[in-house]
Amino acid sequence: LVLDTSDAICRGEGVETLVPSEMFLNYWTEVLADGYSEAANDASPADEDPDAAAADVPLGDMTLEDPSSGLTTYSVEAPPPEVDVHHGLTDLEKGYPLLVGVNETLSLFVTVGPVDDGSGRRYQLLSSKGKGGPSKSDGGSGLATDDLVFAKANQDLDLYEGSSVVEGDVEDFASGEELDLEVVSPTVFDGALYYDLIDPDTTSLRDYYDHLRYALLPGGGPLDTPGCAASHDTGYVDTIGSFGLMFDLSNALTGGDINGDGVVSFPETFQDIEVYSLDVYIRNLVAVDVEVYVRNDGDAQNEEYVSYLTGGAAKIKTAWERVAKGVVTGLGPGVGTPVPKELWTKTIRIRPGQTVGVYVTVKDAPDLRYRNSSLPEGGIYSTDGVLNVHVGRSWGEYPLRGDGSDVYFAPREYTGAFHYVAQDGACGSAAPSAMPSAASLPGGTESPTGEIRNAYEHTRDDGMCPEEAELISTFNDGTGSHGALFDVAAKTTLTLTGIDLNVDWHSSDVMEVLVYA
Numbered sequence: 001l002v003l004d005t006s007d008a009i010c011r012g013e014g015v016e017t018l019v020p021s022e023m024f025l026n027y028w029t030e031v032l033a034d035g036y037s038e039a040a041n042d043a044s045p046a047d048e049d050p051d052a053a054a055a056d057v058p059l060g061d062m063t064l065e066d067p068s069s070g071l072t073t074y075s076v077e078a079p080p081p082e083v084d085v086h087h088g089l090t091d092l093e094k095g096y097p098l099l100v101g102v103n104e105t106l107s108l109f110v111t112v113g114p115v116d117d118g119s120g121r122r123y124q125l126l127s128s129k130g131k132g133g134p135s136k137s138d139g140g141s142g143l144a145t146d147d148l149v150f151a152k153a154n155q156d157l158d159l160y161e162g163s164s165v166v167e168g169d170v171e172d173f174a175s176g177e178e179l180d181l182e183v184v185s186p187t188v189f190d191g192a193l194y195y196d197l198i199d200p201d202t203t204s205l206r207d208y209y210d211h212l213r214y215a216l217l218p219g220g221g222p223l224d225t226p227g228c229a230a231s232h233d234t235g236y237v238d239t240i241g242s243f244g245l246m247f248d249l250s251n252a253l254t255g256g257d258i259n260g261d262g263v264v265s266f267p268e269t270f271q272d273i274e275v276y277s278l279d280v281y282i283r284n285l286v287a288v289d290v291e292v293y294v295r296n297d298g299d300a301q302n303e304e305y306v307s308y309l310t311g312g313a314a315k316i317k318t319a320w321e322r323v324a325k326g327v328v329t330g331l332g333p334g335v336g337t338p339v340p341k342e343l344w345t346k347t348i349r350i351r352p353g354q355t356v357g358v359y360v361t362v363k364d365a366p367d368l369r370y371r372n373s374s375l376p377e378g379g380i381y382s383t384d385g386v387l388n389v390h391v392g393r394s395w396g397e398y399p400l401r402g403d404g405s406d407v408y409f410a411p412r413e414y415t416g417a418f419h420y421v422a423q424d425g426a427c428g429s430a431a432p433s434a435m436p437s438a439a440s441l442p443g444g445t446e447s448p449t450g451e452i453r454n455a456y457e458h459t460r461d462d463g464m465c466p467e468e469a470e471l472i473s474t475f476n477d478g479t480g481s482h483g484a485l486f487d488v489a490a491k492t493t494l495t496l497t498g499i500d501l502n503v504d505w506h507s508s509d510v511m512e513v514l515v516y517a
Contacts, residue, residue, distance in 0.1 A: 001514065001515075001516055002024065002027065002097045002098060002515050002516065002517045003019070003023055003024055003027050003513060003514065003515035004027060004512070004513075004514055005019070005023050005027065005512070005513055006510060006511070006512040006513075019498060019499045019500070019501065019513055019515075024098060024496075024497065024498070024515075025209075025212055025213065025497075096209070096495065097517040098495050098496040098497070098517060099198075099493075099494075099495050100488065100489075100490040100493070100494055100495070100496065101490065101493050102490055102491065102492050102493050103489070103490070103491070104489070104490055105487050105488070105489040105490075106487065106488050106489075106490075106496075106517055107485070107486075107487050107517070108485070108486055108487070108488065108515065108516065108517055109483055109484070109485050109514075109515070109516040109517075110125065110189070110483060110484050110499065110501065110513070110514075110515050110516075111125065111165070111482055111483030111484075111513075111514045111515075112125045112482070112483070112501065112503055112511050112512065112513055112514075113482065113511065113512050113514070124480035124481065124503065124504035125164075125480065125481055125482065125483060125484055125501060125502070125503060125504075126190050126475075126477045126478075126479070126480050126502040126503065126504060127164045127187040127188060127189060127190050127477075127478065127479050127480075127481065127484050127502075128187065128188040128190055128473075128474050128476040128477060128478045128479070129186075129187060129188070129478045129479060130149060130151065130161035130162075130185065130186025130187050130188050131149060131161065131186065132149040132161065132186055148160040148161070148487060149161040149186060151188040151189070151473060151474075151486075152188075152471060152472070152473050152474070153471075154469075154471050155491065156195070156197065156469060156471070156490065156491055156492055156494060157193065157195065157471045157488055157489070157490055157491065157494070158488065158489040158490075158491070159188075159189065159193070159471060159473055159486065159487075159488050160486060160487040160488070160489070161185070161186040161187065161188055161486070162185065162186070162187060162188070162189060162484060162485045162486030162487065163183045163184065163185035163186070163187060163484070163485045163486075164183065164184045164185070164187045164479055164480075164481035164483070164484055164485070165181050165182070165183055165481055165482050165483040165484075165485065166182050166183070166184055166481045166482065167181065167182035167482075183485070184479060184481065187478075187479055187481075187484065188473060188474060188476075188486075189473055189484045189486045190473060190474055190475050190476065190477065190484075190501075190502035191472075191473055191475075191499060191500040191501050191502050192470050192471065192472040192473060192499070192500035193470065193471045193473075193488065193496060193498075193499055193500075194469070194470050194496070194497050194498035194499065194500075195469055195470070195471070195494045195495060195496050195497055196208070196212075196469070196494060196495050196497055197469065197492060197493070197494050198493045198494055198495060199493070208495070210266055210267075210269070212497075213266070214226065214266070214267050214270050214423070214424070217267070217424070221421060222276055222277075222341060222419070222421060223274060223276055223347065223421045225274075225421055225423075226267075226423070226424055227270075227421050227422050227423045227424050227426070227427060228421070228422055228424075228426075228427040229419075229420070229421050229422075230384065230386065230387075230419075230420060230421075230422060231417055231418065231419045231420075232382070232383075232384040232386075232387050232389075232417065232418050232420075233279070233336065233416065233417035233418075234381070234382040234389055234413065234414060234415055234416060234417070235382075235415060236281055236333075236334050236335070236336065236415055236416075237371055237415065238281060238283070238369040238370060238371050238415050239370075239371040239372050240369075240370065240371065240372060240394075240412075241283075241366055241367065241368055241369040241370065242366045242368060242370075242394050242395065242396050242409075243361055243362055243363075243366050243368060243394075243395055243396060243397055243398040244359060244360060244361030244362070244368060244394065244395045244398060244400075245359075245360055245361075245368060245370050245392055245393070245394050245395075245412060245414050246308050246313060246357065246358070246359045246360075246392050246393050246394075246395065246408070247308075247357075247358055247389065247390055247391065247392025247393075247412075247413075247414050248307050248308060248309070248355050248356065248357055248358070248378065248389075248390035248392065249275065249348070249350060249355070249356050249358055249387060249388065249389060249390070249418070250350065250353075250354065250355040250356070250380075250387075250388040250390065251271070251272070251273055251350040251351060251352050251353060251354050251386070251387070251388070251426075252383055252385055252386055252387065252388045253271045253352040253353070253386060253425075253426055254352050254353055255269070255271050255351075255352035255353065267423070267424040267425055268424070268425040269425055270423035270424050270425045270426075271351075271352045271422070271423055271425040271426040272349055272350065272351050272352070272422075272423045272426070273349070273350050273386060273387060273420050273421065273422045273423070273426060274347040274348065274349045274350075274420055274421045274422075275347060275348040275350070275387075275418050275419070275420045276341045276344060276347045276348075276419060276420060276421065277324075277338065277339055277340055277341040277343075277344060277419045278292065278338075278339055278360070278416055278417060278418050278419065279336030279337060279338050279339065279416045279417035279418075279419075280328070280336065280337050280339060280360060280362075280368060280416050281336060281337070281368070281369040281370065281415040281416050282328070282329075282330025282331070282337045282362075282367050282368065282369065283330065283332060283333050283367075283369050284330050284332075284367055285329070285330055285331075285332055286329070286330050286365075286367065287327050287328070287329045287330075288327065288328060288329075288330060288362045288363075288364065288365070288367050288368075289325075289326075289327050289362060289363040289364055290324075290325070290326065290327070290328055290339055290360070290361070290362050290363075291322060291324065291325045291360075291361050291362075291363065292322070292323050292324035292325070292339060292344070292358065292359070292360050293316060293320040293321060293322050293323065293358070293359040293360075293361075294320065294321050294323050294348050294356060294357065294358055294359075295307065295308045295310070295312070295313075295319060295320055295356065295357030295358070295359070296319070296320065296321040297310075297319070299321075300321060300346075303321075303349070305348070305349075305350070305354065305356040305357070306355070306356070306357060307355045307356070307357050307378075308357030308358075308359070308392075309357070309377075309378055310357075313357075313393075313408075314395075314400045314401070314402045314404075314406045314408075315402040316359070316399065316400050316402060317402065318402075320357075320359060322345070323344055323345055323346050323347075323348060324339055324343050324344040324345065325343060325345075326339065326342075326343035328343075330367065336416055336417045341419075350387075355390075360414070360416075361395070361398055362398070363398050363399075364398075366396070369415055370394060370412050370413060370414055370415050371412070371413050371415055372411070372412060372413070373391045373411040373412060373413045374411075375391045375411060375413075376391065376411060377391050377392065377393060377410045377411045378390055378391060379391045379411075381413050382413075386420075386422055386426050387418060387420060389413075389414060389418070391410075391411045391412065391413055392410070392411070392412055392413070392414060393408040393409060393410035393411070393412055394408060394409045394410070394412045395407075395408050395409075396408075396409070472500075475502050477502065480504060483514075499515070501513070
């Protein structure tokens with residue numbers, strides 16, 4: 001049993017019923033924690049039967065973390081088990097029932113039913129008629145396993161025709177006993193399967209699950225993410241002004257053990273920061289058209305943020321990505337003018353130790369104020385221990401031509417503020433000793449400590465991960481049942497993370513979903 005939930009909500013006619021990754025992961029971590037706890041309690045003493053004890057004791061001491069968060073999680077305190085040859089994954093990692101290795105086949109049984117409220121309501125999980133295989137079977141699955149028939153496929157996943165359970169007690173499916181089920185086949189599962197691709201050569205499955213688990217932590221704030229929110233300003237002492245300023249931002253953290261206890265634990269490993277807005281210094285009480293760019297050697301979907309000093313500084317069209325644009329009104333001397341997050345098309349995510357080039361410019365008049373610097377271009381002149389701001393250069397015109405004739409002036413310091421969200425591992429961290437202290441710098445601020453609350457990071461499609469792929473079957477209907485049995489085969493290593501169901505919309509609003517693998 002990989003999922004037992006009554007949190008699935010029927011959406012109505014013509015709309016799928018989504019069971020997202022959150023439910024699968026929460027259920028698995030709960031079962032895993034309970035299973036390891038029971039194994040530890042039931043293990044025989046080693047002096048009685050060493051082999052039996054070794055088989056019963058879990059690989060690693062699985063302990064619950066932060067029960068107050070409402071999400072059951074786990075961590076491995078003992079060294080991880082040795083990696084075997086199966087896709088480079090450990091036995092513990094392979095234990096996730098929805099992990100499908102390359103050229104492996106996974107059988108799924110999805111069933112829906114009423115929440116146990118005594119109403120006796122029945123639910124119809126809709127399927128479509130298949131093309132081949134037996135037509136009807138009493139008992140067993142009725143699935144022609146030796147002669148699988150393709151229903152749908154893409155470059156990663158094959159979906160085969162299966163069967164629909166029309167009568168029988170499906171709640172005892174995992175009992176191991178032979179069940180008296182009336183099955184109609186062949187049928188095609190109606191809905192969609194969501195999955196993440198896993199490359200064992202570059203991605204640890206443990207890291208993958210930690211990232212998914214982090215995205216499910218309670219959060220909130222300006223970006224609806226777990227972590228903490230902060231602002232850092234560089235002071236509003238200006239000496240000169242023009243059209244634009246180009247400079248670097250960097251993450252002051254290194255991604256290591258910031259608590260000093262010798263252990264990098266979950267979620268301490270998560271130390272990214274995301275700049276979601278900034279303030280410019282406009283001394284005149286005028287409306288200005290402002291733009292913000294980030295130096296990107298990749299593209300909008302696969303960012304490769306780099307320092308502007310790596311080259312291509314004036315090639316705005318080819319080497320930079322615009323992340324914010326809009327009209328703001330200057331608030332006058334000594335005050336920052338916000339470029340609010342509503343004007344931003346995306347945030348600027350900075351990993352530990354990463355440096356990112358930023359270009360802030362106004363379009364119609366030289367109204368952007370900043371100051372000269374005694375530090376060399378590229379040096380850090382302001383930090384709060386998490387976000388470093390580097391000395392940059394100014395440009396005396398807009399737009400830049402990028403043909404080598406543009407003239408810049410350096411060194412210059414940006415005057416303004418940056419608003420960002422730090423992941424949990426960066427919250428409350430102290431400034432690295434190699435960096436100037438925040439107190440000694442103009443406008444230096446404390447490290448971020450404010451808590452925020454919500455769930456998904458970068459939400460898309462009710463919480464599905466942005467990297468997630470999908471295989472859509474069909475929504476042709478044709479037959480209704482209590483459950484659907486079908487096989488999927490992977491052409492590359494992947495994990496199933498979510499599922500869409502086609503449920504009779506005449507049913508009630510809430511239903512119970514059981515998924516077996």
